[in-house]
Amino acid sequence: MPHILELTGIAKEYYGNRVLKGVDLAVGEGEIVCLVGENGAGKSTLMNILFGMPVVHSTGGFSGSVKIGGKSVEIDSPFKAMACGVGMVHQEFMLLPGFTVSENIKLNRELTRPTALSRAVGGLDEAAGRRLERLDHAAMDADARAALARVGLEVSEDTTVGTLPVGHKQFIEIAREVDRKNARLLVFDEPSAVLTESEAERLLETMRALASDGIGILFITHRLDEVMAVADRIVVLRDGERVAELKKSEASVQRIAELMVGRKIEKRELPPRSFEVSDKEMALDLQDLKVEMPGEPVTGVSFTVRRGEIFGIGGLAGYGKLGVANGVAGIYPSGGRVLKDGEDLPLNDPAGALRRRVAFLSEDRRGVGLLLDESIELNIGLTSLQVQGKFLQSWLPGLSLLDRGNLRGHAREMIEWLDIRCVGPDQPVRRLSGGNQQKVCIAKAITLDPDLLFVSEPTRGVDVGAKQRILDELVALNRERRMTIVVTSSELAELRSVCDRIAIVARGKVSRVLAPDAPDVDFGLAMAG
Amino acid sequence: MRERVLSLYEKWVVKHVAEIGIPRLLIGCFVAALLCVAYLYDMNLSLLLSDSLVRVGRNGILVLALLPAVQGGLGLNFGLPVGVAAGLVGLLVPMNLDVGGWKCFLVATALAAIFGWLAGLAYGWLLNRVKGQEMMVGTYVGFSAVSGMCIFWLLAPFHNRKLIWPIGGIGLRTTLPCTSGMSHILDNLGKLELGQLAIPTGLLLYFLLLCGLVALFFRTRTGLAIRAAGENPLYAKACGISEDRTRLQAAALSTMLAAIGIVAFSSSYGFVQLYQAPLMVAFPAVAALLIGGGSVSRASVSHVVIGTLLFQTLLTIALPVANKVVTGDISEVARVIVANGMILYALTRGPR
Structure with missing residues (x-):
């Protein structure tokens, strides 16, 4: 079987961080290859390289070679990739909502017919003449119908795309790629994430049908059952390396899960607790929580x-x-029931949660967690000021002003305790590094003096050195101040190094609650849902 | 030696230019140059300076009125005429009753504040429905308010013969003189005369007093909440601050200050101008704030003070100088170019 795509020794660095360490990947004609791996394993970077995305070239390019159809090619822009017959079905839809289905499918590849004007101008300048040709709607619609039939979608080709359900849009994306005459390789980037089960089923069928026409397919997904259903070969990426390549016959869901997660966990001794954690005292009880x-x-x-x-x-x-x-x-609309210390916690009420001493460090530090143009001290103190009336000095009855001295003193203490690297408490937080911004967020939370702290993605965008410090500080808060902490993180290793128990959430539900030293297989399976 | 000069240049010139900002520096130099030209043409500098000080005091509060809106995330409040209309109603009530002097000024200011606050709440309610387009909508709300008020001035139940058209018995005249003792009441309070240079102490102190109060307000819990919500609505939400509420407060405060500002303006000017007069009131105010270094999303009291000083001085001095240097009256044209050019400049830079 001739190879359509051959990637050899692909390596890529982002600012000294090696995200791909010499990956080989090949896709044959009519073959379905599944690419699996955790978030951050390097899948997206590999795809960015394959499509010549500008982000790759603006950060120093990559090393290794790309061959398409046996010929070495240098893909330096998405247009080049398309010209080589590589198509991509995006996770987010790249469709124009106000255009019809057939217009979307034929976008930028419109079929045209000459007109009197285009002929006249074409005599002088052929390219300009072509731009003046008329759209041949009948031919375009026919092509669109053919493409839709190939992906098994039954919609009228003159429907406006904006009015269609999400699942249909996904199929139109595929139809657009299929319609291209030179399509040889299609990349599906988590296409089933937005689909219902029956739609996902049809998607898999479509993929099989396309493969039988000789198109190579590279399928990126987190759903391991889908992998098992369609893959001819499975490539597992982990931490920028290709850790395994399995034939379908040698693969099983368990095996893939283990390979995806498996890593040496540096076992660290956490400091002991001076108090006991028992099943009798519940800090938080979530009952069927739904969040939009x-x-x-x-x-x-x-x-x-x-x-x-x-x-x-x-x-x-x-x-x-x-x-x-x-x-x-x-922060987001939610339903269900949440009990804190046995009493109902009001939902959809950020101030109410804060008053009940529940603090939250958002995963979107810069967007939600900080006022980027304000000083470190104001960032640390403002939430407490608003919610608890701290750092206010009463001047007249009914008139309280910000107590700058008090706030500055507190900010200085926090800067020292958390080792925030800055010029002074009045420096705007925009100028701090990611790690130091995160520490300002932690200081903000400590200032609220919560007894239940939610921390999301505490080490995202933080350099390696600061990562460990931030985790240590969370552990210290737990041990010294007896704070109950709920850490949400994409990095399983990080959770396993500090948590007492870990809940794995998949498709909006808890799939399992595991001990940190549970086997890799369990984690892998729980994550795939 | 050369290196030392260069390092000094780096240390002082570059740093300070960055701090002051190039637009402010240019305008500052322009004002200084105008003063020199005025001196060379043997014009009366004391008179020019007295004039600009009065204008600073008169217009300052209207510039200050923009501040709460910028802080609250509403952008530049082009809806200032809403507040001006409310303030004029407040001013006409005591005038209709023939009240004069301080009593008139204080009653008018109090009524203006109340009417301004109420009008501001309505205006804020509207702005909460058009998030992201406050400036565009505000401009048209301002224009509509002025036109709407034209009808009001004609039909309002004011019966004082000094205020209404002599024929017909109803409808206010376009320009009304302030009641006795009310005109220049602030200017004359503690007025200093150094030769021909007159300093309207009371007027300037009143402006600075309001600046101080606004600065203090933004250190209260409510003020800080408005600031936080203006800068980052999501942060405010996570803090439990209701963004809609702070925006309402910001709009109300801005409109109230505009109402108080027009009372001070009218009293200092000596005349109350109705009908189409407030139509463009927001534009010079916005230009002054921008010249002062403010932007669509960030401004401070110091921007207000510096901007008013630069802009008003520029106008008062540029006009006579321009008339002297160039034959024909280009002063009005120059004023419009400076004001709108400045707004255009700031808006094209956009929010960071």
Whole structure:
């Protein structure tokens, strides 16, 4: 079987961080290859390289070679990739909502017919003449119908795309790629994430049908059952390396899960607790919590957190793990029931949660967590000032002003305690590094003096050195101040190093609650849902 | 030696230019140059300076009125005429009753504040429905308010013969003189005369007093909440601050200050101008704030003070100088170019 695509020794660095360490990948004609790996394993970077995305070239390019159809090619822009017959079905739709189905499918490849004007101008300048030709709607519609038939979607080709359900849009994306006459390789980047089960089923059928026409397919997904259903070969990426390549006959869901997660966990001794965590005292009890967070929907999560515990929430991106903390903190609309210390916590009420001493450090530090143009001190103190009336000095009855001296003193203490690297407490936080910004967020939370702290993605965008410090500080808060902490993180290893128990959320529900030293297979399976 | 000069240049010039900002520096130099030209043409500098000080005091509060809106995330409040209309109603009530002097000024200010606050709440309610387009909508709300008020001035139940058209018995005249003792009441309070240079102490102190109060307000819990919500609505939400509420407060405060500002303006000017007069009131105010270094999303009291000083001085001095240097009256044209050019400059830079 001739190879359509051959990637050899692909390596890529982002600012000194090696995200791909010599990856080989080949896709044959009519073959379905599944690419699996955790978030951050390097899948997206590999695809960016294959499509010649500008981000790759603006950060120093990559090393290794790309061969398409046996010929070495240098793909330096997405147009080049398309010209080589590589198509991509995006996770987010790249469709024009106001255009019809057939216009979307034929976008930029419109079929045209000459007109009197185009002929006249064409005599002088052929290219200009072609631009003046008329759209041949009949031919375009016929092509669109053929493409739609190939992907098995039954919609009229003159429907406006904006009015169609999400699942249909996904198929139109595929139809657009299929319609291209030179299509040889199609990349599906988590296409089933937005599909219902029956639609996903049809997607797999479509993929098989396309493969039998000789198109090579590279399928990126987190759903391992889908992998088992369609893959001819499975390539597992982990930490930028190709850790395994399995034939379908040698693969099993368990084996893939283990390979995806498996890594040496540096076992660290955590400091002992001076108090006991028991099943009798519950700090938090979630009962069927539902959260409408875009991109991270939670469809019904229930678990309990013991007082004084560090509880982890893990899972794959888009499966709802981030929604849990956002829902409890009242940032996104939520339903269900949340009990804190046995009493109902008001939902959809951020101030109410804060008053009940529940603090939340958002995963979106710069967007939600900080006022980037304000000083470090104001960032640390403002939430406490608003919610608890701290750092206010009464001047007249009914007139209280910000007590700058008090706030500055407190900020200085925090800067010293957390070792925030800055010029002074009045420096705007925009100028701090990611790690130091995160520490300002932690200082903000400590200032609120919570007894239940939600931390989301505490080490995202933080350099390696600061990562460990931030985790250590969370552990210190737990041990010294007896704070109950719920950590949400995409990095399983990080959760396993600090948590007492870890809930894995998949497709909006808790799939399992595991001990940090549970076998890799269990984690892998739980993550795939 | 050369290196030392260069390092000094780096240390002082570059740093300070960055701090002051190039637009402010240019305008500052322009004002200084105008002063020199005025001196060379043997014009009366004391008179020019007295004039600009009065204008600073008169217009300052209207510039200050923009501040709460910028802080609250509403952008530049082009809806200032809403507040001005409310303030004029407040001013006409005591005038209709023939009240004069301090009593008139204080009653008018109090009524203006109340009417301004109420009008501001309505205006804020509207702005909460058009998030992201406050400036565009505000401009048209301002224009409509002025036109709407034209009808009001004609039909309002004011019966004082000094205020209404002599024929017909109803409808206010376009320009009304302030009641006795009310005109220049602030200017004359503690007025200093150094030769021909007159300093309207009371007027300037009143402006600075309001600046101080606004600065203090933004250190209260409510003020800080408005600031936080203006800068980052999501942060505010996570803090439990209701963004809609702070925006309402910001709009109300801005409109109230505009109402108080027009009372001070009218009293200092000596005349109350109705009908189409407030139509463009927001534009010079916005230009002054921008010249002062403010932007669509960030401004401070110091921007207000510096901007008013630069802009008003520029106008008062540029006009006579321009008339002297160039034959024909280009002063009005120059004023419009400076004001609108400045707004255009700031808006094209956009929010960071």
